[in-house]
Amino acid sequence: MDQADDCGPNVGGLCMHMADALLSPAVGGIMWAASAAAVARSSRKIQQELDGNRIPLMGMLAAFVFTAQMINFSIPGTGSSGHLGGGLLLAILLGPDAALLATASVLVIQALFFADGGLLALGCNIFNLGFLPAFVAYPLVFRPLATGKAGQLPRALAVLLGAVVGLQLGAFGVVVETVLSGRTALTFRAFLLAMQPIHLAIGLVEGVVTLSLLAFLQKARLELPRPTEQADTAGRATVALGLLTLLLGGWVAWYASKHPDGLEWAIQRVTGQSELQGTASGWHGRLARVQATTAVLPDYQFKGSQEGSRAVTSLSGVMGGAMTLVLVAGAGWILHLRKRRA
Amino acid sequence: MSHHIVEAIELCHRYGDGTQALTEVTFRIHHGESVALVGANGAGKSTLLQHFNGVLLPTSGAVRIGEVPLVKETLRDIRRTVGMVFQDPDDQLFSPTIGQDVAFGPLNLGLPPADVEARVRAALDRMEALSLKDKPAYRLSAGEKRRAAIATVLSMTPDILVLDEPTSGLDPRARRQLIGLLRAFHHTKIIATHDLDMVLDLCPRTLVLHEGRVKADGATREIFADEALLAACHLEKPLTMQGCLMCGEKRGI
Amino acid sequence: MVNLGDRFRDLGRMDALGSQESTLHRLDPRAKVLVTAAFALVVSSFGRYEVSGLLPFALFPVSLAILGEVPWGYLLKRIGLALPFMLVLGALNPVLDREVLLHVGPLAITGGWLSSFSMVLKLVLTVASAVVLVATTGVDGVCQALERLGLPQVFVVQIGFLHRYTFVLAEEAVRMLRARELRSNGHGLTHREFGPLAGHLLLRTWDRAQRIHQAMLARGFDGNFHMLRRSSFGPRDLLFLFAWCAIFLLLRIVNFPMLMGSLVSGGG
Numbered sequence: 130m131d132q133a134d135d136c137g138p139n140v141g142g143l144c145m146h147m148a149d150a151l152l153s154p155a156v157g158g159i160m161w162a163a164s165a166a167a168v169a170r171s172s173r174k175i176q177q178e179l180d181g182n183r184i185p186l187m188g189m190l191a192a193f194v195f196t197a198q199m200i201n202f203s204i205p206g207t208g209s210s211g212h213l214g215g216g217l218l219l220a221i222l223l224g225p226d227a228a229l230l231a232t233a234s235v236l237v238i239q240a241l242f243f244a245d246g247g248l249l250a251l252g253c254n255i256f257n258l259g260f261l262p263a264f265v266a267y268p269l270v271f272r273p274l275a276t277g278k279a280g281q282l283p284r285a286l287a288v289l290l291g292a293v294v295g296l297q298l299g300a301f302g303v304v305v306e307t308v309l310s311g312r313t314a315l316t317f318r319a320f321l322l323a324m325q326p327i328h329l330a331i332g333l334v335e336g337v338v339t340l341s342l343l344a345f346l347q348k349a350r351l352e353l354p355r356p357t358e359q360a361d362t363a364g365r366a367t368v369a370l371g372l373l374t375l376l377l378g379g380w381v382a383w384y385a386s387k388h389p390d391g392l393e394w395a396i397q398r399v400t401g402q403s404e405l406q407g408t409a410s411g412w413h414g415r416l417a418r419v420q421a422t423t424a425v426l427p428d429y430q431f432k433g434s435q436e437g438s439r440a441v442t443s444l445s446g447v448m449g450g451a452m453t454l455v456l457v458a459g460a461g462w463i464l465h466l467r468k469r470r471a
Numbered sequence: 472m473s474h475h476i477v478e479a480i481e482l483c484h485r486y487g488d489g490t491q492a493l494t495e496v497t498f499r500i501h502h503g504e505s506v507a508l509v510g511a512n513g514a515g516k517s518t519l520l521q522h523f524n525g526v527l528l529p530t531s532g533a534v535r536i537g538e539v540p541l542v543k544e545t546l547r548d549i550r551r552t553v554g555m556v557f558q559d560p561d562d563q564l565f566s567p568t569i570g571q572d573v574a575f576g577p578l579n580l581g582l583p584p585a586d587v588e589a590r591v592r593a594a595l596d597r598m599e600a601l602s603l604k605d606k607p608a609y610r611l612s613a614g615e616k617r618r619a620a621i622a623t624v625l626s627m628t629p630d631i632l633v634l635d636e637p638t639s640g641l642d643p644r645a646r647r648q649l650i651g652l653l654r655a656f657h658h659t660k661i662i663a664t665h666d667l668d669m670v671l672d673l674c675p676r677t678l679v680l681h682e683g684r685v686k687a688d689g690a691t692r693e694i695f696a697d698e699a700l701l702a703a704c705h706l707e708k709p710l711t712m713q714g715c716l717m718c719g720e721k722r723g724i
Numbered sequence: 725m726v727n728l729g730d731r732f733r734d735l736g737r738m739d740a741l742g743s744q745e746s747t748l749h750r751l752d753p754r755a756k757v758l759v760t761a762a763f764a765l766v767v768s769s770f771g772r773y774e775v776s777g778l779l780p781f782a783l784f785p786v787s788l789a790i791l792g793e794v795p796w797g798y799l800l801k802r803i804g805l806a807l808p809f810m811l812v813l814g815a816l817n818p819v820l821d822r823e824v825l826l827h828v829g830p831l832a833i834t835g836g837w838l839s840s841f842s843m844v845l846k847l848v849l850t851v852a853s854a855v856v857l858v859a860t861t862g863v864d865g866v867c868q869a870l871e872r873l874g875l876p877q878v879f880v881v882q883i884g885f886l887h888r889y890t891f892v893l894a895e896e897a898v899r900m901l902r903a904r905e906l907r908s909n910g911h912g913l914t915h916r917e918f919g920p921l922a923g924h925l926l927l928r929t930w931d932r933a934q935r936i937h938q939a940m941l942a943r944g945f946d947g948n949f950h951m952l953r954r955s956s957f958g959p960r961d962l963l964f965l966f967a968w969c970a971i972f973l974l975l976r977i978v979n980f981p982m983l984m985g986s987l988v989s990g991g992g
Binding site for chain 1: 734735738760761764765767768769772775776779780782783786787790791793802803805806809810813814816817820821835836839842843844846847850851854855857858863866875876877878879881882883884885886887888889890892893894897901912913914915916917918919920921922923924925926927929930932933934936937940945946947948980981984985988
């Protein structure tokens with residue numbers, strides 16, 4: 130999933146941005162909370178380091194990844210192009226904590242400047258593209274496998290596998306979050322079957338590119354700093370919690386996707402409430418009745434009665450919508466004139 | 472005798488890979504002096520400069536700033552005394568706006584906000600850069616960047632200014648403006664440069680480095696008149712001393 | 725690589741807009757960030773078949789764009805860049821969801837069309853509000869707001885570094901790509917060339933990080949960041965915050981287009 134100017138034949142790390150328009154506030158909010166907690170924890174750890182040596186390096190490498198992501202290259206034999214994602218590279222060069230902050234900062238700038246994803250989706254994107262590669266793929270796949278020296282086969286395999294696993298997890302995150310939000314008509318199964326194979330290819334490209342960059346650094350005899358992270362118990366707990374959340378989410382999503390309204394349906398089944406916004410539901414019901422009695426065209430045929438006023442639209446809706454847009458334009462025009470006079 | 476003294480005593484520096492960058496460098500720069508450091512590429516200018524504020528520490532020999540030897544324990548104080556202006560202003564202007572960059576040093580000194588504000592304004596005003604205060608660095612011209620970078624150092628109120636190639640990449644007008652500003656400083660100044668015409672304008676004294684050693688140390692005009700010395704150190708006489716190109720008059724001034 | 729240069733020119737343009745002067749620019753960044761966040765939350769809370777209720781929300785980006793003097797062409801261009809992706813994804817919905825939900829005159833409208841239209845509408849609204857936020861606040865302003873709203877300082881500094889040096893690195897990258905292009909005889913960049921090219925950029929980046937750290941140390945950096953705080957949250961900011969939140973809530977609860985439509989067509 131990507132901005133269309135890169136999409137189509139292009140495969141690469143960016144191809145996974147969640148967007149505000151695909152999210153429900155519940156899913157967006159939960160992911161925001163999760164990512165905020167992870168960023169806060171990593172920030173604290175970086176801040177505790179004595180000389181602040183990694184702070185400018187973190188900033189510079191984030192700028193590097195941000196720039197390199199925009200350089201497309203062709204992939205032989207496929208006629209398509211790709212670009213660097215950078216999640217695993219940052220984890221290897223900086224360690225997981227600094228890598229999370231670096232990736233998260235890239236995503237913030239992308240959300241603010243290029244409106245990639247959006248503000249609500251930021252939590253999802255930081256989790257999918259930052260947390261999962263740095264705190265799951267890196268410590269659980271790359272580190273245990275990367276036993277040999279740089280430039281040797283075991284290490285190369287560790288890089289490839291780390292990149293693939295990171296992107297598979299990220300893609301899975303996108304699927305789960307999208308299905309739970311229930312904004313598209315895609316089912317869990319269909320979306321999953323579309324996303325995972327594509328991201329297998331993307332992951333391989335990512336792995337190869339990461340490998341060639343590491344090889345280049347190796348040749349230049351750059352002394353890479355030893356990331357000083359000991360996987361403390363709190364760290365392990367975070368990783369476990371992150372994975373568990375993802376799996377649980379997947380399970381709920383699979384159930385929820387049988388029903389059109391995704392997470393809201395699932396929550397409704399759990400809590401017995403028909404609306405998340407408790408205060409609004411009373412209003413909703415009343416207004417729906419008002420609308421039902423005032424409208425002439427009795428055209429409402431909704432999927433499930435619990436949709437209530439949320440899905441209400443009809444000819445009068447179209448007319449009302451047109452009037453609204455005219456009103457907004459009018460208000461804008463008045464503002465414009467007032468500003469000019471001021 | 473004030474303490475604005477920079478002294479190197481048999482200073483040697485050998486890099487980790489075995490390269491001998493400085494060999495027995497000895498000199499003493501007095502309060503208020505303005506000294507040029509010239510030499511070909513690779514002569515050791517940058518290595519020497521990096522010793523003045525402790526980016527590098529001597530392999531043997533000593534560096535003394537105002538009678539205080541440069542060692543790990545004195546770094547903090549020495550960095551307040553010696554203001555270092557880097558070759559690439561982009562390395563020194565790392566904050567979102569110029570104002571924040573100039574405030575970075577004073578804030579690290581723990582000064583109260585009102586004092587920081589006053590210092591920022593004073594430093595920018597001194598560099599004729601007050602209008603740049605709220606601008607991000609990438610919107611500045613090369614000359615503006617250079618002046619802003621110097622302001623970030625001035626706000627620390629250093630006694631000694633060390634400048635690495637201050638005129639490189641500047642257009643003639645920006646260069647002229649910068650030279651004018653630098654001339655007005657009362658600080659002890661050490662300027663590493665290839666711009667020998669600027670040296671004539673600003674520095675009565677010159678140190679010539681060649682292959683890590685001090686080849687000459689003396690009055691600028693005398694050194695620049697010594698063609699054999701200049702040629703041996705891969706240098707050229709400044710244009711203003713080369714005489715008129717049109718009429719062929721060889722020895723000007 | 726025209727693309728790369730263009731994208732960064734856009735970045736610069738956004739920043740230039742952010743440093744303009746207007747009533748909106750002078751508001752405390754925190755008020756603007758909070759209102760924009762509330763906007764995204766409320767808009768995303770609408771169900772998948774909702775279209776009419778979303779329309780009045782256009783009032784927010786439209787009026788802010790006018791007050792903040794955000795050029796229309798620029799705003800539309802940004803939306804246009806984000807749109808195709810959602811159009812592709814939205815195009816799947818009418819295929820997957822063919823249940824007829826309502827009739828408008830002779831037209832039968834399926835759930836798929838409604839939901840895809842709803843998605844596109846939400847995209848336009850959220851993208852527009854984000855663009856307006858940055859164009860009236862600047863990245864620096866947004867960062868300051870985030871820091872004072874409790875985001876960890878290291879992370880805010882990190883965003884600042886990234887933003888600052890992206891321009892420097894992009895310039896270097898564009899120079900390298902241009903030099904390659906001049907000798908490439910028209911061949912595109914292959915993955916084999918990408919490694920060394922990006923590797924060189926990475927090495928230079930690394931060196932620069934070292935120099936920046938030295939520059940920071942030279943000015944007394946000890947691992948802690950101290951920031952000057954100037955802006956203060958005044959009554960105007962509070963009014964801005966509460967007025968918009970009240971409007972969002974009202975528009976969320978009352979479906980005005982529906983009400984107006986039924987009044988007109990139903991004579992209610």
